[in-house]
Amino acid sequence: MLNQVTLIGRLTKDPELMFTNSGVAYVKFFLAVQRPFKNNEGVNDVDFIPCTIWRKRAENTANYCRKGSLVSVTGRIQIRQFMNKDEVKVFITEVVVEDLSFLKLESNRRQQEQKEAKTHQPS
Template identity: 90%
Template sequence: MLNQVTLIGRLTKDPDLMFTNSGVAYVKLFLAVQRPFKNNEGVNDVDFIPCTIWRKRAENTANYCHKGSLVAVTGRIQIRQFTNKEEEKVFVTEVVGEDLRFLKLESSRRQQEQKQQQTANQTP
């Protein structure tokens, strides 16, 4: 049996690093993934897929990624359930990320901004 998924998309907001009661780091994020085909209006729809990243990868994600960062997540689909306050069963489907790769390092963007600032400072 195989439960594996790979997604490439952009973060919908800045990752917020959290910790479990036992001190394990994690981030919950939504990945905006564009569909590979156009709808009836000629536009590619986007799916917003919930992902959870754990431990050191979560810390790296929180430190180096922000809203709009392009990343690849490889992991497994997990379905969990709980009972809400209204005593209704709620099912949650999410991707548990086992690997997250930065596809565009933000340091290059920062380097470009620094070069622009240096150029602006040199102009008389």
């Protein structure tokens, strides 16, 4: 059996590092992934895919990514279920991220912008 997904998209907000009761680090985030085709209005729709990343990778995500960061994630689809307060069964589908790659670090972009600003300043 194979359960593997790879996505490239942008984080919808700054990641927030959280910890379980037993002290395990995790980050939950939504990844905005553009569809590869245009809709009837000629625009590419975007899917907002819920993701969770754990442990050291979660810490790195929280430290180095911000809203709009372009990342690649590889992981597996997981479906969980629980009963809500109204005793209705709720299903949650998410990607459990096993690997996250920074495709464009914000700090690199800021450094490049600073270099460009310095080269365009009059002497």
